[in-house]
Amino acid sequence: MPELPEVQTVLDTLELRIKDREIKDIKILYKPIIVGDPKQFRKRLLGQHFRDFKRRGKYLLFEMDDLTLVSHLRMEGKYFTVDETVPLSKHDHVIFYLDDGTQLRYNDVRKFGRMELIEKDDEYRDFKDLGPEPFSNEFSVRYCREYLKNKKLPIKQVLLDQSFVAGIGNIYADEILFAIRTDPRTRACELDDEQLKDLISQTRKILKKAIKAGGTTIRSYTSSLGVTGRFQLSLNVHTMKQCPICHGPIRKITVGGRGTYYCEKCQKG
DNA sequence: AGTTTGACCCGGACGC
DNA sequence: TGCGTCCGGGTCAAAC
Numbered sequence: 001m002p003e004l005p006e007v008q009t010v011l012d013t014l015e016l017r018i019k020d021r022e023i024k025d026i027k028i029l030y031k032p033i034i035v036g037d038p039k040q041f042r043k044r045l046l047g048q049h050f051r052d053f054k055r056r057g058k059y060l061l062f063e064m065d066d067l068t069l070v071s072h073l074r075m076e077g078k079y080f081t082v083d084e085t086v087p088l089s090k091h092d093h094v095i096f097y098l099d100d101g102t103q104l105r106y107n108d109v110r111k112f113g114r115m116e117l118i119e120k121d122d123e124y125r126d127f128k129d130l131g132p133e134p135f136s137n138e139f140s141v142r143y144c145r146e147y148l149k150n151k152k153l154p155i156k157q158v159l160l161d162q163s164f165v166a167g168i169g170n171i172y173a174d175e176i177l178f179a180i181r182t183d184p185r186t187r188a189c190e191l192d193d194e195q196l197k198d199l200i201s202q203t204r205k206i207l208k209k210a211i212k213a214g215g216t217t218i219r220s221y222t223s224s225l226g227v228t229g230r231f232q233l234s235l236n237v238h239t240m241k242q243c244p245i246c247h248g249p250i251r252k253i254t255v256g257g258r259g260t261y262y263c264e265k266c267q268k269g
Numbered sequence: 270a271g272t273t274t275g276a277c278c279c280g281g282a283c284g285c
Numbered sequence: 286t287g288c289g290t291c292c293g294g295g296t297c298a299a300a301c
């Protein structure tokens with residue numbers, strides 16, 4: 001599932017491919033992807049150019065001339081830039097016809113992804129409940145301490161809560177907790193300042209490394225986008241069988257309804 | 270009022 | 286082959 005690093009990678013790559021391209025036409029093959037009226041969506045985007053590529057949490061923001069296209073990939077949303085002669089794939093749902101004869105295609109097996117137009121510089125309504133960016137100064141020990149002080153939920157579950165910090169999903173939550181040697185079930189309010197400091201720095205370190213890995217991988221692809229690059233990312237616990245530190249078994253449990261991998265020897269308290 | 274839980278959207282993967 | 290079940294990001298409603 002695309003998390004912050006994958007979203008950033010997709011954005012960076014799309015910027016290289018379609019920056020300043022004009023939208024000549026749009027075909028929407030599966031309407032629920034579009035939030036709001038699909039006809040208006042198409043109409044308003046005709047003649048617009050992809051000018052800037054920004055990210056907020058896991059949201060992609062395509063800044064056009066007069067408006068912003070907000071896109072969320074949810075589980076398996078992918079973008080491809082292809083020549084118009086390439087046949088449609090099974091799960092292509094939205095086709096953008098560009099002025100250089102190429103197409104930007106949105107493909108989504110689960111159909112969970114969403115696109116929505118917002119007025120330029122408008123604060124997107126979904127963003128009001130979105131927590132700070134992991135790389136921002138706002139994501140500080142003081143902020144975490146305050147946010148978590150009454151939270152009795154498992155720390156893993158809070159890491160997945162986008163209103164705490166934006167952009168972390170199931171895979172990186174597991175990796176971060178492994179990196180700070182903390183049991184994913186630990187109550188969030190029980191982390192002390194030292195652990196919070198560690199949490200913040202490891203979060204940034206892991207996300208940065210992932211962005212770097214994703215970017216490297218993506219560049220080796222010439223005809224398609226949306227390959228997230230995760231397969232090249234080295235994971236320590238998520239979907240792993242053996243702990244890279246103690247070589248003991250990695251356990252899989254359910255925390256907050258999500259599959260969770262951890263090492264019971266290395267991750268205590 | 271604030272916090273927490275669970276259903277929902279969807280289809281591929283997997284198990285029996 | 287053919288079912289049934291599981292999974293998951295974010296939203297929303299319901300329950301605590």
